[in-house]
Amino acid sequence: MTEVFIALGANLAEPRSQLLKAIEALQHLPESELLSCSPLYSSSPMGPQDQPDYINAVVRLKTSLQPHVLLDAMQRIELEQGRVRKDERWGPRTLDLDLLLYGQQIIQDERLTVPHYGMTQRAFVLVPLFDIAPALTLPDGRQLAELVAVCDRSTLFRLSD
Numbered sequence: 001m002t003e004v005f006i007a008l009g010a011n012l013a014e015p016r017s018q019l020l021k022a023i024e025a026l027q028h029l030p031e032s033e034l035l036s037c038s039p040l041y042s043s044s045p046m047g048p049q050d051q052p053d054y055i056n057a058v059v060r061l062k063t064s065l066q067p068h069v070l071l072d073a074m075q076r077i078e079l080e081q082g083r084v085r086k087d088e089r090w091g092p093r094t095l096d097l098d099l100l101l102y103g104q105q106i107i108q109d110e111r112l113t114v115p116h117y118g119m120t121q122r123a124f125v126l127v128p129l130f131d132i133a134p135a136l137t138l139p140d141g142r143q144l145a146e147l148v149a150v151c152d153r154s155t156l157f158r159l160s161d
């Protein structure tokens with residue numbers, strides 16, 4: 001089994017319930033066990049500002065699904081919750097599931113980049129990740145605590161415990 005971290009984000013169609021529904025779906029993934037879930041956060045959009053605020057969270061899973069099988073399952077959950085992949089880069093979305101970390105593996109292919117390419121610059125990922133894995137070391141050796149200490153969390157508001 002491998003410990004993985006998945007970031008959730010939504011800003012359309014009742015984002016909070018989108019996230020709660022996605023967390024429920026992740027709890028029922030085969031060969032997997034949901035170990036913990038961060039609080040939910042509200043955050044102003046990174047990128048184009050003409051879209052609603054996001055709700056974000058991070059979950060920790062233990063799984064024996066291989067990376068691309070896990071990715072397929074995550075994309076199926078997105079589609080089942082109505083995600084329509086528009087060509088607008090960084091546009092609003094009903095649900096986004098991003099595979100942040102797959103153990104300490106580094107994966108780079110046409111479908112998958114792990115660790116997630118933007119995670120170290122995104123407070124809406126770093127802060128909830130730190131809530132559930134404060135002692136985490138990234139595959140490149142950086143300490144999550146050091147990244148969180150310098151990130152700008154001014155646009156992040158904790159919604160739940």
Ligand SMILES: CC1(C)Nc2nc(N)[nH]c(=O)c2N=C1O
Nearest residue numbers: 009043044045046047054090124
């Ligand atoms: C459009 C972009 C980059 N901005 C975001 N901004 C925030 N605050 N949260 C997100 O989950 C998010 N996701 C995205 O994909």
